[in-house]
Amino acid sequence: MSNPSTPVSVLIGNLPPLVREELVCLLRREPAWQVVPVQPARGRIAAMARQYQVDLVIADESGMMELAELAQVHPVPVILYSAFSLGGARLRQATRWNVHDYFGPWIPQESPSFSDWRLYLLQKLQSVVAQPVTFAQALPEAGPTSLPSGIVVLGGSTGGSAAVESVVHQLLPSNCAILVAVHLPAVFTQTLVDRLRRVTSLPVVNGKAGTILTPGKIIVMPGGGNTTIKTATGTPWISWQTSFIEAELHAPNNLPSIDLLMQSVVQTTGRPTLGVILSGLGNDGTQGARAIRQRGGQVIVQREAAVAAMPQSVLQAGYADQELSLKDIPGYINQFALRARPGRRLVSSFSPATQL
Incomplete structure (x- = not known):
């Protein structure tokens, strides 16, 4: 000193x-x-x-x-x-x-x-x-992971799997984490993972409980249940992971819930977030889109989807930044990933009394 x-x-x-x-x-x-x-x-x-x-x-x-x-x-x-x-x-x-x-x-x-x-x-x-310091004798057994610079959430239902496959096929490597939530029975989750692996060189994984969000990784949320994002525990390093939750829904077929996933992303990570609502029945994703927009994120919806109910619900609620054809959505995501930089905006309020 x-x-x-x-x-x-x-x-x-x-x-x-x-x-x-x-x-x-x-x-x-x-x-x-x-x-x-x-x-x-x-x-x-x-x-x-x-x-x-x-x-x-x-x-x-x-x-x-x-x-x-x-x-x-x-x-x-x-x-x-x-x-x-x-x-x-x-x-x-x-x-x-x-x-x-x-x-x-x-x-x-x-x-x-x-x-x-x-x-x-x-x-x-x-x-x-003025704080004391410690001389470390060994590196930790499990080191930290890099944080994604942004989060992209792809959500869909009927017709959504094919739409996700089309989008993922054209995604470029980036520092964003890509989360996929399509209403499917649990037994079909691995099938979707395998399909996506065949069309992209990006890593694609089945989002089991505790899967860490890392740059460039595509995480498919398991069907038949609800997955949210939470802060990882048991480590001093900052990271986020998937977590299974119990939640009552008015539409029990909307599993995994796109609303819950999107809401948890913006509430937990604070990262620039892009929500993408693709083909599907119902209105799942509308409240998630609302949460993303409220936190300064962006939302796009699929134009002329095979089943237009979900995209149109977001559009009619006023939560969509743009309505794009399926062929234009990957380019939008790639541009978002290039621009995503956490902490770029300067905030004009603070609390000197804030403590750990």
Whole structure:
């Protein structure tokens, strides 16, 4: 740890570009802080922290995967940046890798709250610097996984399996997780998985309980029951997984429920989300589309679907951003995946009293 009379040396990781730029400017105006003049590439945080002998590391939530190595080679206090609320229990577990707190979302300099935010942030950073550190003796048995930059949910019923197959065939590799929910009996879930595997090089898996959402993976929700997304437990690393739930539905044939899946995605992950409602009977997906739109996500529906009830329900409720033909939907998804970047929007409110 640095001498009180010398500036605190800080290494800032791969934060969202605008956040990193403003944070660097803020700290460089403070005599008590000295920012390392380079941005470490992924996988280089530990090496650069040791090279520059820094006193503090600021990382984003996905940078947690490098902190076990950091605790081995150059143990220093760590604070995370996240545009979304991070669970206190998870961070308390991560103190073994010297993660002591988090801050965010960022407040832009032009905001009337910025002056208070600046003092709040500097006090939080100083508090973290004063925390004790632990020298890790070994890497964890199970390391973290990369977080998807966005979530795409494909939902359908009658005629939906063929529509999903057509869409998936043209999807490009991306950092988004792709979730598929089609109303099917449980015995036909693996058949749909096998069909999708034949038309894409992307990994396709049957979404058993506890399946982790990872970039580029297509997860098919099992038929005959309901699946939601929840925060993974039993690990200090931030991740999300599938979970089976019991839920009474007015239409018991709507299994897995597209509404429940979409609602859980936006409530749990906070990631940019795209809902895609394909061919099907009924109105499942309409309330899920509503939840996605309320959280700033996007919804598209299939035009001229084999069975138009589900897409038309979303369209008539006013929750669809666009109605697209089946051949145009993959291109829309690919463009969404390119744009999906968590934490890009700056939020103009915060609570200095927020604690872990």
